[in-house]
Amino acid sequence: MSWEWELTRLLTAWLVGLFLSLAGSIIQLTTRNELASPSTLGMDGVAVGVVLVLYAVGAPTDAARLCIGVGLALLLWMIPWRWSPGNEAVSGNHVVLAGLALNLFVGAVFSLMHFLAMAFDRDFPSELWFGRMTPLGPLGVGGAVLWLAVAVILVVRRRRSWQAMLLGPAWARGWGVPVDQLTKEALWLAFTLNLWVTMHFGAFSFLGLMMPLVLRMLPRFRGHARREMTEGALWSGLAFALLDHACYNFTFHGAEVPVGLPFALLGTFVLVTLLLVRGRTASLGKNA
């Protein structure tokens, strides 16, 4: 058995892991809920919907992914919406319920389309549900660099604010953190990162829930929001890329083991561990 390095795939997988870890961290910080993720906020549903539309029009190209991604990101940035954590006109729980409803609906549409594709013998992107790395062409790499640059700018620019958010929005506001604007930027960034991941890999944002939880198990990242969002995201990305490469190299009866499989098992282990460790204090997912 020989180990092959495929650099484009390694880069794509590294970005997938990095983006999901970062998206999870900023969502959990913003909503003050350790069980929040792009998935529970419905971002998965929207992203899968977008990809299904792309497939309905034709097999998506890098150019189509880039145009749709940038277009949606710009549109979402320009819409004057706001969510004020701390002054709960709309509470985190409302948003989570709406997000889960949306995810379920998109799941139903996905199943229906899958069923119709089978009935009429048409191709269907079923890998969207269990993940498949899309090889990046030059435009794909350009798009990835653009996404990464936006994420770095937003995270670095607000580094002190993110740290302050560890104490909750009320305290952060008291330190002069523009919490409403920060929340908007956070949700926008999480959505765009998750959209990129869904378009290039699949609906895997449960990793965005799990990765920050794993990082916070390590003393180095506990109480260090900024470190978790930078160094932690880089390590998460690397771990994901290496595991993906292992799956790429170790096939079973000629079939590549989906990387979601070991990660789902790892996620189960992490959540059960948290349940056992923190169950007594009942602090998991507690809203402040």
Place this chain on the structure above:
Amino acid sequence: MLQIKFKEAQLKVPWRWDVDWSLRPGQVHWLAGANGVGKTSLFNELKARFGARGDMVFVDQGPLAPYQDLTVAQVFAVVWEVAGPRQRLPRWQDLDEWDAESRSWWERPLSRLSGGQNQWVKLMMAMAVRGECWWLDEPFQALDAAHAEKLWHWIRRRTNEGETVVYTHHGDPAANVVGWSLTTRDGSKSVVSA
């Protein structure tokens, strides 16, 4: 001096009075009233209005921090990092000197603190920074006599230095140190000075 004036109709919360309130430097205001009269509603309204002003510090009744597995030491590391020039209390050794008792639970996660310890950490977070006006919602809740006395000592020090402290409390305040009190009165249709 801070003049707070707003009509009932301007409020987001169901508050039954118009508010006309003057806060002068060096004063302690006690916002008193029976349960349900709207003390915390008014507090929350003011927090929403003034919470982002750099010179006001609000301590509400909510849980201490979202991440309950953070230790007290980690919480204070964040406080000192983000407070920047507003930092008042210096680092560990001085804080320990001021409240040596709390030293024993510095490394304890927030979720393992008692109600009173939680409340004291929250108050110490406020005490660790500079401000001109302090808003404390039920600050004596769950505090033992020794820590309540420390809180009174701190309030005295703040007002002696020309700062203003406002607190809500349902019971009797320690009248000998309150320079000014304020009572919400149902029926008067306004928040008035007593």
